[in-house]
Amino acid sequence: MVSVPRVVIGAPSSGQGKTTVATGLMAALRDRGLAVAPFKVGPDYIDPGYHGLAADRPGRNLDPFLTGEELVAPLFAHGAEGADVAVVEGVMGLFDGRLGTEGFASTAHVAGLIDAPVVLVVDVRHTSRSIGALVHGMSTFDPAIQIAGVVINQVGSQRHEREVRDALRVPVLGALPRNLDIEAPSRHLGLVPAAERDDAGIRAMGETVARYVDLDAVLAVASLAPVLDVSPWDPAAVVSPSGTARPRIAIAGGRAFTFRYPETDELLVAAGCDPVAFDPLTATSLPEGTAGLWIGGGFPEIHAEELAGNKALLADIAAAVKAGLPTVAECAGLLYLGDELDGRPMAGALPGTAAMTGRLTMGYRTATSDADNLLGRVGEQVTGHEFHRTQATVGDSPAWLLDGRPDGVASPSLSASYLHVHWAGHPQLAQRFADAAHAFVGNGWATAPARLALSEPERLEQDLDHHGDRDLAPGLTDLAVNVRQPSTPSWLQDAITRDADWAAYPDTAPAREAIARYHGVDPAMVLPVAGAAEAFSLIARGIPGDSLIIHPQFTEPEAALLAAGRRPRRHLLGAVDGFRLSAGSVPAAELTIVGNPTNPTGVLHTRDVLLALRARVLVVDEAFLDAVPGEPETLIEPEMPGRLVLRSLTKTWALAGIRAGYVVGDPALIALLTRQQAPWSVSTPAIAAMCACLTPQRRDESEELARAAEVGRIDLADRLRSLGLDPVDGAAPFVLVDTVSIASRSLRGDLAAHGYAVRRGESFPGLGPTWLRLAVRDPQTHQGLVEALNEIKEEHAV
Known part of the structure; x- marks a missing residue:
């Protein structure tokens, strides 16, 4: 509940004197000893600068287009906390909003959203009695808007003032004479920012308003505003820290960079960051320990010479x-x-140049991202504002499509664009930027000397994009890829090709219901995905926080995090312990990812050990658990707080060519992933496959395949032991073995010469080149492999 008195300063059109009256009123009320909360309707940055000087607290914007209607009142309540009165300067004419929307985002619209009375400022220079008709028309145009008073501006004489007063049917709260000395100077983009002027003009505005406007009458009008039934906006409710450090965010300021919404800093603080201002005109380096850089709007063209000189x-x-x-x-x-x-x-x-033009580009924009980058995600839309007279060419990979037009440039660590975005309306942008800063600190890159010396990120010792199919070659027996059947079952081919409607856009609802029934969970806990690769990409983009990968395991999670601009920590399990997991030895993390049974070790971790891991969000890749009879140790259950489990149909049902998988887990986390997922990413064939495979009949068939795989694994492991090798004790349909007793180098090439393709161990973090991962096949294939290894062993013994 908010009970602060409030008044909106409107006008019939632009140029009537709203800024002068509103700013002067703020200064005059502050001089009376009142705490004044200043606001501006619309996206403008310049007027709030004057408001901030006048009220000695940040000027804030109220804009339904930038933040959504539902946030206007909470943002007002947030900005008005602790104030005795709030003064809101309007924009353009009272009822003028975004074109084609019947006044959306107009002054009247905002006045209605915060339930505030309006005081009209009317320039009377070229009229007198007709002002009565103008104000009467505005007062009756929308009965929901209460015009409680008028301030007449630019009065020429006492006689002129009496003529105007006599024509008005609403109270006249003040009359300002013609006095150009209190008007703020303008240039190519409007008023000169307050940061480039002293506060003498603000004092003059306050003194003039105090002299010619009845402040008590204005306060009486403000007190007409009823109690506002709303809770103040809280940045901590929409963003959160993703690490324990407080990364420094260097914020460009000074005379050249004056445009920034105060909520930007507040969101960064709530997300665990420490905004530090610096002046590009005078600073010789970024603040020490900078882990993120934010450069907002302003007038660099006015200060280009000075900026260029600060080499x-x-x-x-x-x-x-x-x-x-x-x-x-x-x-x-x-x-x-x-x-x-x-x-x-x-x-x-950035590549490219920019220059002033004679054309003003201005207006609200709906921005869409056509690629994942630091701020945007594919298909995601945000709202913003564009306001400039320059034209820039900065290369490909646009940051946004502004109403379909490419703008700016972006990468996993950069978003540079003409677009101004109010982050309170799109807090996910603040969260992503803060997460990237936390990750930057976590990588040890945030000290000034290291930053300056670094030309590119540290090269990884593994090719994280390497998968078993790249070890295949014509004529080789495949022991590298873990697909368990030679071809897709005929019943599944029929379901995909004959029974599915390929002409319609994909609808994942049937797959979600099938998955939920199969596992006995609520459909809100389920997200069908285009295989584990998409799932890990969604997790990397949608689940914030410092991340930890328990290795050796599938490389896709780390590759996805790196692609999202995040560098995870690694916790390596060792062969001396049989790659077993001890929860007490694993460091705490906000996002921990582990496989079960793990690819490539095949080790099956117990449920108790997994649940003992110190993770705010635990992600378990159970892609191979359906190959273990009875699916023991699964974490899928009706309640899964803070947990996500990934499953895949690819291996059991020979569907590598159709990406079919799903995530089951905490509904709140599933919702985060869903917001990251591009429309129709899961294909109609994949949906049909999920529905066909996840039935009681297929569960029985899967169990038979799992028992056969268990027999096959035992057979392969025993044959390897006959050579004196010691395969890892696991439960998956593959075997990990170290062949160092045969040779101190990789045997992958030797085995290829004997007709066998195997997965190289060195492509997994924590393993060396003597390790091989071998898919379980039939006894004849196993025997042929062992004979080949024996021949290689004898060749090395000679």
Whole structure:
């Protein structure tokens, strides 16, 4: 509940004096000793700068297009906390909003959302009595809007003022004479920002309003506002820290970069970051320990000469951005990161140039991301505002499509665009930026000397994109790929090809229901995916926090995290312990990923050990658990707080060519993944396969296959032991074995010469080249492999 008195300052059109009256009113009320909360309707950054000087607290914006209608009142309540009165400056004419929307995001719209009375400011220079008709029309145009008073502006004489007053049917709260000395100066994008002026003009506005406006009458109007039944917006409710460190976010400020919504800093603080302002005109380097860079809007074109002359900072920023420092640049920031601006050298962190033009580009924009990057996700839409007279060309890979038009440039560590976004309306952007900063700190890259010396991220010792199919070659017997049947069963082929409607867009609802029935869980706990690869990508993008991978295991989770701009920590299990998991030795993490049974070791961890891991979110890859009779130790159950389990149909049902898998887990986590998933990513054939495979009949068939795989594994392991090898004791339909007793190098090439393709061990973190992962096949194939290994052993013994 919010009971702060409040008033909205509107006008019939732009240019009537709203900013002068609103800013002067804020200063005058503050001089009375009142705590004044200042607000501006619309996306404008400049007026709130004046408001901040006048009220000595941040000027804030109220814009239904940028944040959604539902957030306007909570954001107002947040900004008005602790205030005695709130003054809201309107935008354009009272009822003028986004074109074609019948006044959406207008001053009247916002006044209605916060249930506040309106005071009209009317310029009377070229009229007198007609003002009565104008105000009367505005007062009756929308009965839901209460116009409680008028301030007449630019009065020419006492006689002029009496004529206007006599024509008005609403109270006149003040009359300002013509006095250009209190008007704020303008230039190509509107008013000169407050940061570039002293506060003498603000004081003059306050003194003039205090002299010519009845402040008590204004306060009486403000007190007409009823109690607002709303809870204040809380940044901590929409973002959270993804690590224990507090990464420093360097925030460009000073005279050249003045545009920033205060909620941006508040969201970053709530997400565990420490915003630190620096002035690109004077600073010679980024703040020490910078783990993220935010450069907002402003007027770099006005200060281009000074910015270009600060070569030390430009070089530091270029090196940091190219080294992967998480960086967000809006409008002016985009210009600053480019090669040059109006012929003057800038940072050179981005290719291309920018220059002033005679054309103003301005308006609300709906922005869509066509690729995953630092801020955006494929198909995701956000709202924003564009406002500039420059034109920039900065290369391919746009940050956003602005109403379909490519704009800016982006990468996993960068988003640079003309678009201004109010992050309170899209807090996922703040969360992603903060997560990237936390990851940057976690990588040890956030100290100044290391940052400047780093030319590219540390190269990994493994090819994380290597999979078993790349070890195949024509004529080789396949022991590298873990598909368990030579071909897809005929009944499954029929379900995919004959029974599925390929002409319709995919609908995952039937698959979700089938998965839920199969596992006895609520459908809200289920997300069909295009195989485990998509699932890990969704997790990397949608589940924030510092991440830990328990290795050796499937390489896709780490590859997905790296692609999302996150560097996970590794916890390596060792052969001396049989690659067994001890929960007490695993460090705590906010996101921990483990396989069960693990690929490539085949080790099956117990449920108790998995649940003892210290993880806020635990992800268990159970892609091979259906190959273990009875599926023991599964974590799938009706209640799965903080847990996600991945399953795959690929291996059991020979569906490598149709990506078919699913995630089961905490409904809140499933919802996070769902928001990341692109539309129709799961194909109609994959949906049909899920429905066909997840039935009681197929459960029995899967169990038979699992028992056969268990027999096959025992057979392969025993034959390897006959050679003196010691395969890892596991439960999956593959065997991991170290062949160092035969040779101190990889035998993959030797086995290929004997006609066998095997999965190389060195492609898994924690394993060396003498390790081989061997898929379980039939006894004849096993015997042929062992004979080949024996021949190789004898060749090495000679």
